[in-house]
Amino acid sequence: MNIPPILEIGGILISSEILTEYFCCDYEKCKGICCVEGSDGAPVTMDEIASIEDALDTVWPMLSASAQSVIDQQGVAYADRDGDMVTSIVRGRDCVFTCYDGDNCLCALEKAYREGKSNFCKPISCSLYPIREKKFGDGLIGLNYHKWMVCRDAVVKGQAEHIRVYQFLREPLIRRFGESWYAELCEVADQLLPDL
Numbered sequence: 001m002n003i004p005p006i007l008e009i010g011g012i013l014i015s016s017e018i019l020t021e022y023f024c025c026d027y028e029k030c031k032g033i034c035c036v037e038g039s040d041g042a043p044v045t046m047d048e049i050a051s052i053e054d055a056l057d058t059v060w061p062m063l064s065a066s067a068q069s070v071i072d073q074q075g076v077a078y079a080d081r082d083g084d085m086v087t088s089i090v091r092g093r094d095c096v097f098t099c100y101d102g103d104n105c106l107c108a109l110e111k112a113y114r115e116g117k118s119n120f121c122k123p124i125s126c127s128l129y130p131i132r133e134k135k136f137g138d139g140l141i142g143l144n145y146h147k148w149m150v151c152r153d154a155v156v157k158g159q160a161e162h163i164r165v166y167q168f169l170r171e172p173l174i175r176r177f178g179e180s181w182y183a184e185l186c187e188v189a190d191q192l193l194p195d196l
Helices: 047-061 065-074 108-114 124-128 149-161 170-177 181-192
Strands: 008-009 012-015 075-081 083-087 098-101 106-107 131-135 140-144
Touching: 008 181, 012 065, 047 083, 065 140, 098 108, 106 108, 124 131, 124 170
Parallel strands: 012 140
Antiparallel strands: 008 012, 075 083, 098 106, 131 140
């Protein structure tokens, strides 16, 4: 079946690659490298910045001295070259909320949340990765599949386990857009990809 490159589901534009491409994070291989690679922090909303600031005292002891210094100087977020708010970074690449467990990179915000110490997990942009959300001037939202070489092991694992991007991201997609929207997404996927 010929699948259009862009689909409209419940008022949201989505790249068909979200339905067709395979992806499943392989933390044993990548060690959470997405938290420490890149030139900008994770996209955040103003509400998320407020929630991060509320959680800051809880996660502060988990952060490196360098991260604490950056936060002291510029706060938990800054405007990137496009004017979008993103989490602050250390040395031009590491998210300030990165903490370590041996060789593994962890998110201090998520760690505190999972330990029951905070009500805020992490920015939705982190939870939705490799999907990137784009807001258009007319209020329309678009979702794209972002391909990044550091995630090649996730593609291999997704292929091996037959897990598509939208299936891997079920929980964050529901958190962001709701159960009924996700159900509609699955219906469209079933129609377009009957071999799933």
